[in-house]
Amino acid sequence: MAKIEETKIDAKIPAGPLAEKWNYYKSHQKLVNPANKRRLDVIVVGTGLAGASAAASLAELGFNVLNFCIQDSPRRAHSIAAQGGINAAKNYQNDGDSVYRLFYDTIKGGDYRAREANVHRLAEVSGNIIDQCVAQGVPFAREYGGLLDNRSFGGAQVSRTFYAKGQTGQQLLLGAYSALSRQIGQGKVKLYARYEMLDVVIIDGRARGIIARNLVTGKVERFFAHAVVIGTGGYGNTFFLSTNAMGSNGSAAVQIYKKGAYFSNPAYAQIHPTCIPVHGEYQSKLTLMSESLRNDGRIWVPKKKEDAEAIRAGKLKPTDLKEEDRDYYLERRYPAFGNLVPRDVASRAAKERCDAGFGVGNTGLAVYLDFSSAIERLGEDTIRARYGNLFQMYEKIVDDNPYKTPMMIYPAIHYTMGGIWVDYELQTSIKGLFCIGEANFSDHGANRLGASALMQGLADGYFVLPYTIQNYLSDQIQVPRMSTDLPEFDEAEKAVKDKIERIMKVQGDHSVDSIHRELGLVMWDFVGMGRNKAGLEIALEKIKQIREEFWTKVYVPGTTDGVNVELEKALRVADFIEIGELMARDALMREESCGGHFREEYQTPDGEALRNDEEFSFASCWKYNGEGQEPTLLKEALDYEFIQRQQRNYKA
C-alpha cells in the first residue's frame, strides 16, 4: 500500500456562495500594472487551445511571452482534431439551460470527483468563450435565421453544444492560433516551434525557466521566465494506441512531477465509445468518430449469439438482420438517455456486450452504430450535411460506406481527466508553475462530458489564467530577469544531457516503438476499461520489467545532433513508463468505481459503477520521492458544499 501523508492540501478556494466565488476572487486579487507587465516574462509550453489562448491573452495584456511547441507550427496541436463541439450555458435554445445546470451536469458527469468551485467557474465563463470565438471569425454552424445553432451531446438533456461542422476543435484552435499569430507578428510573443521542453528550472523554490531541445539542431537550450505555464495536453498515448496524435505526450507533466508538482488522479482516463476498431498489428493510432454521431446513430449488436458468430465469420451482413433481432442495448438499459449516455457508461456497455460474445467485426471487438433510421427519417442529405466529413473519414479508413451499412465502433483511450494538480488559481504545488487545459486535473472529475474539453482549454487560457497568474506575478515585479548562467540552469541542463546520453548509450536491439507497444498492451489489458486488484498488481510488475527492458535494451540510432525522431520518441516513452506505473498505482489505491475508473470488484448488481464516498471522496495527489522510490499519496478532500452527491443514474 502507498505511503500516505496527512498534509492538508489547500486549493485556495475563495470563500462565499458558490456563484459569487469567481467574481469575488477577481475583485480582490492583485493585478500588475501595464508598465510592470512589460518587465515580466512568461513561458507557455504548448500551443493547443489552452496554450495558444493563454499565450495570446497574456501578450495582449502586455506580458512578454515565450511560447513553445514540438510541431512545426502552433496550429498542429492536437486540439485541432476535436470534432464534435463546445459546450456553453447560453440557453439560446430556451430549453432550460443555465450556468447552474451546466455546472451540475459537469459535476454529475464527472461522478462527483471534481471541485465544485472550479467547475462552477468553468460554467460561468463558458458563454464568454463563444462570444470570443465568434468575434475572432470562427465560422460556427448557424440556423437559417442567422443565429448560432446547437446540438445535444452525451450526459445532457439540453442542447448547449456549439459546433463548426465536425471540425469544431480545428476552428477553435485556428481562432486561438490567429490571435496568437497576431501577437507573434507584433513581437509580443516569441515563438519556438520544433522545440521540446525537457525540464523545468527551479530557483529558490520557484519555477524560473525551462530547458528545451531544439528538435532541428539537437541543441539543448536554456530559457528564463518569471513564471512557467504548462499546457501540453494529456497522457493518453501511454496506451500506445489511442486517439491522440502521434506526438502527444505526457513528458512535461512527468518532468514537473519529478520536480515536486503533484500528479493527481492519474487513473482517470477516458475511454471514448465511438472509435474505429483496431484492425491490424501495424496500426499506429486509433481514430475517433465524434460522439455527436450518437445524436442520430443507434448503437446495437445482434440479439442472438449465433447471428453475431455468423457476422464475425462473414456469413451474414448486419443489414440482413431484422429489427427484432437487434439489441439496441443502450436504449434498452438507459431509457432516459438512450444512445446519449455519458462516455464511460457507453464504453463499458459495449465491452460488456462484446465480452458476452455479441461483438461483431472479424475480431468480435466491435458494435454497430447505425444511421439507417435517421436516414429514413431525415434523408441522406441531412445526414451528409451533419456528418459528411466523418462518414468520409470512416470510409477512407475502413473502406465501407456508412450510408449503406452500419459503422463499426469500439471504445479507445481518448482523454485523460487526471493530470497535474492545480489550485483554484491553476498554480501547481510549485510556486510560479501553472498548468492549464488537459494537462491539469481540475474540472472533469472522474469522467469528462463530451464537448467539455474545448470549453475547459479555452476557459483556462482566455479567461482564468490571465487573471490568476497576475495574483502571483504582482509579487514578482521587483525580480529582475535572471541570467541563464545560474547554477540551477547548469544543473538542469546537465541532468537533461545526461539522460539523453544514457539513452543513446544503451544501443540495445529493441526499437522504441516495440517497447511502447508492449507498454500499451499491458495498460489496455490491466489498466483499461475494467480493472481489478490482481490485474493491477500484475501491471505494476510488468511495467517494472518494461522499464528495465527500456533502459537496457532500447536502440536509438543516429546522434544527438540534428533531427533524431527516435531519440524524441525514446525520451517520451521513458516518461510514459513512469505515467503508466502511476496510473496503475492510483487505480489500485482507489477501491471504488467512479467515472472512467472502473474497478470490477466495486459495481452495483446491474453492473454500474459503485462509488465509495465515505472513503474515496478525495483527489489523489502523488508526490515524487526520487527514482526507484514509492511516491507518497496526499489527499485533497472534496467537500461537496452545494451539491448533494447521488448515485449517477441515466436510466430514468
Place this chain on the structure above:
Amino acid sequence: MEKTINVTLKVWRQAGPKAKGAFELYKLDNVSTDSSFLEMLDVLNEKLIKERKEPIVFDHDCREGICGMCSLYINGHPHGKDGETTTCQLHMRRFSDGETIVVEPWRSAAFPVIKDLMVDRSAYDKIIQAGGYVSVNTGGVPDGNAIPISKIKADEAMDAASCIGCGACAAACKNGSAMLFLAAKVSQLALLPQGRVEASARAKAMVAKMDELGFGNCTNTGACEAECPKAISISHIARLNREFLCAKFQD
C-alpha cells in the same frame, strides 16, 4: 479481408538542409492493404532500425487528416493522387502489387528541406502573422448572437476555413505560389462581418508578406485546387483579388 502487396519505395534521403540528397531504393514485402501510407513507412522504418540504419524522417502528427502536418510528394502528387486525401489518410489499398512508389519532400523555394522528407513550412505561419486574424483582444466582445450571419455565408466561410495549412498548394504550383492558402484565410474572414472590417488591409498585408518570403506569383494554373486535400476552391483567389484591388484603390 486483409490482403498484402509487395512494393518498392524510391525515397528521397537528405541528411540535412545543406547536404546533397539522393533517392534510395527500399523493398518492402507483405504490406497490408488496410494499412495507411504512413503505417507502411513505420513498418519500413522498423525494418531499417532492425538493420541498424537511420529511419526515414517525415512529418506527421494527428494521422486523421486534420492537423496538416503530414506532407510527401507521392508518385508526383502532393498527398498522393487520391482526391481530397491527406498523406496520412491514404491507404495502401490504392497501390498495386509490385508497384514502385516514388516519395519526395515538398519542393518549393519557400519550404527548404530540413532532413529527408521533412521541410520547413514556417513561411505559412509568417503569412498568417502578417494579417490572418481579426484584431480583437480577449474580452469585451459582443454577444455571439448579436450579429446574425446568413447560414450561406457562414457555411462558405467554414469551407474556406477548412484549410489545414499543409503547403500542398504551394508545392503543387509550378510558380511556387501560396495563393490558395492565403486566399482561403482572406476569404473566410472577409465573408464574416467580424472580419469584414479589416478585409482589404488584411489582403494587402498578407500578399506583401507572401511576396517577401519568396513565394511565386499566381497565374491561375489551378494545380493547387486539384491537389488540395481539403478541396479549397480557387474561387477564393478571386475574392482575394477583389479585396486586394480594393486595398490598391484606397492607397
